[in-house]
Amino acid sequence: MTPKISSMRRERGIAIAETLMGIFLLALLITTVVNLFPTTVLANRQGSERLRALNVAQSILAEQRTRTFEELETGSAEQLPERSVGGQTYQPVLKILAPPEGDPDNLKILQVSVFWESQSQKNSLTEEIWIHRLIEE
């Protein structure tokens, strides 16, 4: 009779360890599902901030392209005025560099780096174009 009673007692209810394990698994599942959403939102935001920074860099390069070749002073670095797009502030820096190879008298590199801060993280993006002197015959 004793073994039957003890077996009956073992089958009754759920042990505290089983309950805790159940809660832990449920919490893990909920956390995983809920975490998926902010990750997507963050990825979207980072993408659009990058796109805006690219737009700022391309606009500055377009402005600089209208200057004459002589006006572009090789070796200079200039911090341009901040630009605000969609509530985000972007700090552009313009550098005019000599080409690593080729004729520096007839070739210059315009490089624009754009810096911005988001989610207490510093981000940057760099775009460049190579400018050649117009040679008149």
Place this chain on the structure above:
Amino acid sequence: MTIIEILVALTIFGVISYLVATILGRSVQITARESALLELEQTCHFTVDKVEAALQKGALASISVLNDPAGGLHAFSVNPIEGITAEGELAWKGSNTIYYWNAEEHTLYKTKFPPGPDDSQPVRAAPNRLTSSELMEVISASDNQAVTVTEGVTGFQVTKSPPTESERLFNISITLERNIGETKLREFTLEKEVALRN
């Protein structure tokens, strides 16, 4: 299992389900809002890119701009370059591409003058630069031929950029407005400087 145990289990299940549903509902709302904002911004970039591509197909001599804040009409016309002749001269397409923004309708339209397929007009030897009054006439006559480029445009301007006053530098500015969520209206403005290559 007693009735009390079942009731306790159901209560706990109910509380957990409510919490999960609340969190998921909020997350779905945030995701939908962010997606709508992204769509708004991408439409802005898409429109600016289209306008830039249209400007770059022409040259300074073939572009005319109409900015009439009083009439709420902003437009530009481009006579695109067709190619270069054997003599080294530029040849121009037979029709002009016109983009115009109607402030009342909040819509950016595209049309052609003269209308018809691209190859239906003879190639020009000189660019056809429309004057402001010609541009106005073309726009008012082209209502049924115009194609919608973007809707929800609350601001559109193509101007010469002020900082350098360079002849080749244009500023494209576009503002879009969309309903984000059920009642919130969000606006996004994008500006881009474009240096003409031709």
